[in-house]
Amino acid sequence: MLGHQPTPPGTTNKEAAMATLYVASTETFVGKSAVCMGLLRRMQRDGFNIGYMKPVSVSVAHRADQVLDEDAAFIRETLGLSAPLDQIAPVLITPGVIESIMRGQPNNFAKALRDAYLSISRDKDVVVMEGTNTWSEGALVDLSADQVTDLLHAPGLLVSRYHTSLAVDTILSVQRYVGDRLIGVMLNQVEDPQRDFVQNRVVPFLESRGIPVFGILPHDSTLAGISVEELIEHLGGQLIGKREWCHKMVDSLMIGAMGAEASLSFFRRRSNKAVITGGDRSDLQLAALETSTNALVLTGNIRPAYQVMDRAEERQVPIIIVPDDTLVTVDRAESLFGRVRFHQASKLTHFINLMENHFDFGRLYEALGLAVG
Template sequence: MKKLVVASTGKSAGKTCLIVGIASALGGTCGYIKPIGDRLLYRKKRLWDHDAALFAALWKLDNKPEDITIGFEHAKLRYMYDRSGTKEKIGEMVAAAGNRDYLFIEAGGSLSFGASVHLDPISLAKYAEAELLLIVGGDEDSVLDEIHFYKNYIDDEGARMAGVIINKVQDLEDFQHTFGEELASTGIPILGVIPQQPELRALPVKYLVERLFARVVAGELGLDRVVENLFLGAMSVSSAIGHPLFEKPNKLIITSGDRSDMILAALETASSCIVLTNNLLPPGNILSKASEARIPVLLVPWDTYTTVQKIGQVEPLLTTDDKAKIELLTDLAKAHVKLDVLKK
């Protein structure tokens, strides 16, 4: 069984999405472990990690989601296990994953995350006798800094490196032309450079409803729409109509329920969703128009500023329903990742 500890140099580098794409592209049977949960869900009177639940369902694992993760809080983990106990527990989880072709062990949001409870990526790789696959994302200069720094750190710690995948690159051709030689000189295998994909940032409206605890007051049949752009409808309608963002497709518009003019304008353009603030509802005929157009109208209790902040904090997590995203991730892995190296 090929074992890979998938780590990143910072949050939102794309570890989970890349695991989905790479596993699908590799083929074969796959197992999944995420020792420290960081995306808490409460389901069926149990605490689950979102990613653990995703892979348990996606790959039809024998493991229950709660058994894929050791825990969530550092304080409890520190109380439950010392280093030898942690190593033993990881060994048990690896064995419980079964005899599969690949086992992906997802580490935390940085190479230091989990160190105080003996669950940092380097320790995980040693416990599981696995190779370390490092995901790096960000602007070009920070990517180079991180690769140089972590190469020295990982070498000093004696971990086995599978290689590095550079994710979310804005201009793929320019990046490879500018930094290709310098990356090769680091001595670390660069297993892939993956371009930024705006589609992966899209938020399904029904996912947004769940995350905001919003009330759907119209357009329930449009909850499968996706949001790719955001427009704040605090200006006059004449100003909004001339604004470039207002013309963008798949947009979410935030406005107040007493702005009937803005809501009607939103219904006549390529809007995916309208979020009404301050618990203010528009007249019933406007809600009927939204339902006819299958454009969801969500009601939230906060003011406009707070609503914008809360929507900005919603992370577009992958779900089993995201068939198009999963297919895109598979295609990206096939096109940009050296899968033959990972198979060895």
């Protein structure tokens, strides 16, 4: 399976010399977008003329009069790509699109994707395509991961989060499904206690089954953190404090629900945290502000006491007032953690450095038929 894929119908010899890579996953929040950025940055540095696509997007945002995929827009801007966004992310699955499909209205999404791919790939050495969140997403428009890779004859790199050996089952299932089109895997977020087992047992086993392992990236808690800005956007509610304070990063959540006497020692256990507590618990709020707290989330739609606001201003800690109760707010906030979000420059740089140290770019280039220099 080394070298280039068969030439898709209608391509020229020049287009056939270009390499394509589809970065896939079977679950959400495995760091697929960040992996694409790491690959593209390194390919740029190695002198390749790069292209990027997100063929099918189910994560659509509405901005002013535009519907877009925010991750695709971020990658386009960060890498300085000239292709228009509607070619980079040509198929956006909006509620309107779903409604039209359910009504049986005809669509031409495969042609739109094909046309966009031909435009993006023109004069490129390599095009990296970011897959959907799961293997099945996109099936509604006949553009699931396997259908896209079939349509564009694109080899696939599977990004898999490794928590237990069940990840091996998933990888083998994908190989059984797509065959030689799977050119390898990258194991992401491997915890330190598991690293020796993964390196000495899992990797040799996968290699023996014809699945190259291009990289093993360690779990890094700094990548799982979120910005206060992201927390506000996700929870909604009212912000008390200056917007510039919201660039701070939140590494963990703590719930303030204990007695006042125990709260101070409890809050000192973690740094760079967000504390979620009832809006009427001024004692807990003041205790949290005496420790390394980067945000206060107050539930029940209750404004804090003036002494809390004064202390928060002194410490430059934003306060977020939300209408939900504490349990609901905790559930919503926790759903943000574990995602490798990369829109902060420091987090993106850190992830790219991890890939530089733990990913075998040379072996991937060989599999794709790319020659540096």
